[in-house]
Amino acid sequence: MYGAGTVALLLSGAFGGLDRTDANKVAGIEIGRQLDAAPVVLTITRVGTGPEYGPPAPADGGYRRSVKAGEGFRLVWVEAQLRNDSDRTVGIGTLRWVLGIQAPKLWDATKGTAGAVEDEVELQSKDGSPRFVPTEAFVELPAYEPFSSASPKLTYPVAFVWKQSLSEPEPTSLTLVVNRQTWRQDWLQPALMDWKDATEAYRADLPITGHST
Amino acid sequence: MRVPAVRLNPRRLAGGVSSGVLLLGALSVGLAIDKSSDDGGRATRAFVRTAELGQETVTGYAKITALSVDGGRRLVELRTPQATPGLWVVATVRWESVGEPEYPGRVSILAPDGTTYVHAALGGCPGSNPGIPVICRFQFEVDPDDLPGAIVEIAATDFDDRWTEIVHIDPAITTQMVQTWRDRDELPLAPAEPAAPMRTLR
Numbered sequence: 209m210y211g212a213g214t215v216a217l218l219l220s221g222a223f224g225g226l227d228r229t230d231a232n233k234v235a236g237i238e239i240g241r242q243l244d245a246a247p248v249v250l251t252i253t254r255v256g257t258g259p260e261y262g263p264p265a266p267a268d269g270g271y272r273r274s275v276k277a278g279e280g281f282r283l284v285w286v287e288a289q290l291r292n293d294s295d296r297t298v299g300i301g302t303l304r305w306v307l308g309i310q311a312p313k314l315w316d317a318t319k320g321t322a323g324a325v326e327d328e329v330e331l332q333s334k335d336g337s338p339r340f341v342p343t344e345a346f347v348e349l350p351a352y353e354p355f356s357s358a359s360p361k362l363t364y365p366v367a368f369v370w371k372q373s374l375s376e377p378e379p380t381s382l383t384l385v386v387n388r389q390t391w392r393q394d395w396l397q398p399a400l401m402d403w404k405d406a407t408e409a410y411r412a413d414l415p416i417t418g419h420s421t
Numbered sequence: 422m423r424v425p426a427v428r429l430n431p432r433r434l435a436g437g438v439s440s441g442v443l444l445l446g447a448l449s450v451g452l453a454i455d456k457s458s459d460d461g462g463r464a465t466r467a468f469v470r471t472a473e474l475g476q477e478t479v480t481g482y483a484k485i486t487a488l489s490v491d492g493g494r495r496l497v498e499l500r501t502p503q504a505t506p507g508l509w510v511v512a513t514v515r516w517e518s519v520g521e522p523e524y525p526g527r528v529s530i531l532a533p534d535g536t537t538y539v540h541a542a543l544g545g546c547p548g549s550n551p552g553i554p555v556i557c558r559f560q561f562e563v564d565p566d567d568l569p570g571a572i573v574e575i576a577a578t579d580f581d582d583r584w585t586e587i588v589h590i591d592p593a594i595t596t597q598m599v600q601t602w603r604d605r606d607e608l609p610l611a612p613a614e615p616a617a618p619m620r621t622l623r
Binding site: 219222223224295296297299357359360361362363364397 | 445446448449452456505506507534535536537538539561562563564566567580
């Protein structure tokens with residue numbers, strides 16, 4: 209077996225050698241610390257919960273910018289500074305894999321309050337255990353506007369938002385997972401380059417310190 | 422029945438091994454040449470067309486003319502975030518399909534250092550029937566320091582491995598223009614002219 213391994217190693221040398229593997233694995237998360245979450249640098253500033261996130265609806269019935277949990281749900285949210293450290297714009301398809309949480313009974317907060325709850329898709333694994341749950345509900349602060357792409361070199365204050373069923377007890381902490389992605393060719397269409405292979409780089413249980421009303 | 426013992430023919434074995442070594446050697450040399458001669462795609466990009474504002478370029482998919490490039494701190498358009506850290510830039514482009522109904526594949530702003538700002542809204546241009554031009558507007562949020570010397574890149578299709586359907590338009594953005602845009606609070610994004618009825622959409 210060692211002989212075969214040695215031969216494979218020698219042969220790989222003729223083709224540039226084997227790829228280096230990162231042995232460090234998963235690091236912790238601290239509030240206010242910059243995290244390398246390629247293609248972005250993420251600095252988590254606060255974790256919170258509440259029935260609504262954002263300013264109340266204007267009295268004149270104008271455009272409402274807040275995210276509402278709706279009946280039977282609470283919101284859980286993570287506020288962060290997000291800087292696109294790559295050399296090109298990244299869109300929602302990449303951003304949604306930057307940060308996820310692991311908690312039971314999570315739902316897609318982009319659905320808002322429109323439509324019946326039973327029509328929505330519960331973001332759980334089939335065996336019911338909590339899994340990594342990305343979000344598509346991004347809010348750009350301080351104006352609480354929808355956020356869907358990050359231009360290079362710019363830093364955005366943002367919030368990631370999820371809905372959680374009130375059948376779960378009020379959480380005192382949240383398990384956060386921050387991924388790192390790789391810029392590479394698509395296997396099937398080599399002309400297409402994109403950020404792929406989201407890999408867990410940071411993980412931590414952070415206490416909930418923010419409460420939105 | 423007695424099974425005859427298998428005997429390796431030393432000459433055939435040596436021939437097989439040397440063939441394998443030669444094959445792997447040739448492959449590794451080919452790979453080394455390929456890597457050392459990587460020119461960052463300049464060979465294929467030799468086909469990229471260049472133009473100035475107001476100058477029409479005819480590609481296989483469309484006749485493309487960039488009409489203007491303008492900027493401001495806030496974009497007056499409801500679906501675009503208003504309080505953003507960058508400067509908003511709008512490129513107004515005349516698009517006329519050639520041969521069959523088409524629409525732009527990708528529109529970007531390329532900074533002098535290669536930083537790529539991709540059109541910020543989904544869709545953006547309805548495309549047109551052949552011979553019937555439409556005016557399209559593409560918005561970008563850009564780091565203002567990247568704007569002087571930047572160019573607008575329009576890819577007439579998104580599946581263009583050979584870069585034969587790409588136009589680079591130099592709007593001649595100067596530092597003074599960027600300062601004017603920084604001082605402008607609101608940049609109106611006029612609605613694109615309605616597209617002619619499409620026979621088919623790809």
